[in-house]
Amino acid sequence: MPMAFIKVENLRKDYRISRRSRGFLGLLANLVAPRYTVKPAVDGIDFSIDKGEMVGFIGPNGAGKSTTVKILSGILHPTSGSVTVDGLVPYRERKRHVQRIGVVLGQKSQLWWDLPVYESYDMLRYIYKIDKARYRANLAMVQELLGLAEFFEQPVRQLSLGQRMKADLGAAFLHDPDILFLDEPTIGLDVVAKENVRNFLVQMNRERGITMLFTTHDMQDIEKTCRRMIIIDHGRKVYDGSIRDIRAMYSGERELVVELAEECLNLELEHARVVHQDGRVKRIKFRNADIAVQDLIGHLNRHYAIADLELRDTEIESIIREIYRDGAVHSAGVR
Ligand SMILES: Nc1ncnc2c1ncn2[C@@H]1O[C@H](COP(=O)(O)OP(=O)(O)OP(=O)(O)O)[C@@H](O)[C@H]1O
Ligand SMILES: [Mg+2]
Known part of the structure; x- marks a missing residue:
């Protein structure tokens, strides 16, 4: 049987968080015997990914996504379990590993803050020992696809969020990586920029x-x-499976709670329904697939006087809730 390209087995990562005692005696105690609590950030994860696959890695805040990505990138050591990426153990064979991967962290630029983008790129060319012809070709490609020319000479710290993300994305491709780890590369981007990033990634994958x-x-x-x-x-x-299956299995219904300024018995809604009402407070269910939040809110705003609005959980949180409710964890949904 061919070995999986990326294989993660029973991966665990505990963070040690120091617990400080208070007061003078506590201060002494902290010095003599620091105490820790252990936080399991990754608690036994398995998956494997084939060469050429493009896999979404999703979950609520604090789920352990970034921790997993950091372990796969060789930035962090796991507490236990095993990881191989194209036959290498990332955190043991870092030098060879980093030549094969690209990492984009949406929250943190990998570029030099004070250098113009092109100088950061030059540095990467030097660090990765990219030969001239290859560098030129890759640079031309990312410049064109991401439209870097406009801000190529500006220091990274001056860039807008969207420009900075594009610069970071382009940088990740200069050394021809086989694998790309992307941790929230679309965070904070507007709709158009998100679409550009998605298209670019799909093109690189294909x-x-x-x-x-x-x-x-x-x-x-x-x-x-x-x-x-x-x-x-x-x-x-x-869950580990196709997006089509999860759409068929779970509704991913979200909830919007609206408080109207005036009484109204029957809200008229399209692609959404009222599931509960308590006087002027209505609980509305809808699916992202049917209507965008802003359209639903826009509709309410046009037709009713709204006193207050609260959007309960994201689609993914709602799907996770449904998965737990069905008891599907570790059975049907997980491959
Ligand atoms: N350096 C650290 N020291 C201690 N705890 C940490 C550290 N980094 C992360 N954690 C904790 O580990 C858990 C997983 O964090 P992680 O950043 O992997 O989550 P995430 O899925 O990326 O979340 P988000 O969607 O908010 O980025 C969280 O509870 C977090 O508080
Ligand atoms: Mg994260």
């Missing part, structure tokens, strides 16, 4: 066969780019 693990909070990112999705929650895998 044309160059680059294997990608794509973390995001935006389900649309995944729906528009990946066929397969892994969902984690509290450090555990709760």
Whole structure:
């Protein structure tokens, strides 16, 4: 049997968090015997990814996504379990590993803050020992596809969020990586910029066969780019399978709670329904697939006087809730 390209087995990562005692005696105690609590951030995750796959990696805040990505990138050591990426153990064979991977962390630029983008790129060319012809070709490609020319000479710290993300994305491709780890590369981007990033990634995956693990909070990112999705929650895998299947199995219904300024018995809604009402407070259910939140709110705003609005959980949180409710964890949904 051929070995999986990326293989993660029973992966665990505990963070040690120091627990400080208070007061003078506590201060002494902290010095003599520091105490720790252990936080399991990744709590026994398994998955494997084939060469050329593009997989969405999704889950609520604190689920363990970034921790997993950091371990796969060789930035962090796991507490236990095993990881191989194209036959290498990332955190042991870092030097060879980093030559093969690209990493984009939406929250943190990999570029030099004070250098113009082109000088950062030059540095990367030097660090990765990219030969001239290859560098030129890759640079021309990312410049064209991402439209870098406009800000190529500006220091990274001056760039807008969207420009910075494009610069970071381009940088990740200069050394021809086989694998790309993306941790929220669309965070904070507007609709158009998100679409550009998605298209760019899909193109890189299709044309160059680059294997990608794509973390995001935006389900649309995944729906528009990946066929397969892994969902984690509290450090555990709760779903691994196709996006089409999860759409068929779970509604992913979200809830909007609206308080109207005036009484109204029957709200008229399209693609959404009132599931509960208590005087002027209405609980409305809807699916992202049927109507966008802003359209639903826009509709309410046009037709009713709204006193207050509260959007309860994201689509992914709602799907996770449904998965738990069905008891599907570790059975049907998980492959
Ligand atoms: N350096 C650290 N020290 C201690 N705890 C940490 C550290 N980094 C992360 N954690 C904790 O580990 C858990 C998983 O964090 P992680 O950043 O992997 O989550 P995430 O899925 O990426 O969340 P988000 O969607 O918010 O980015 C969280 O409870 C977090 O508080
Ligand atoms: Mg994260």
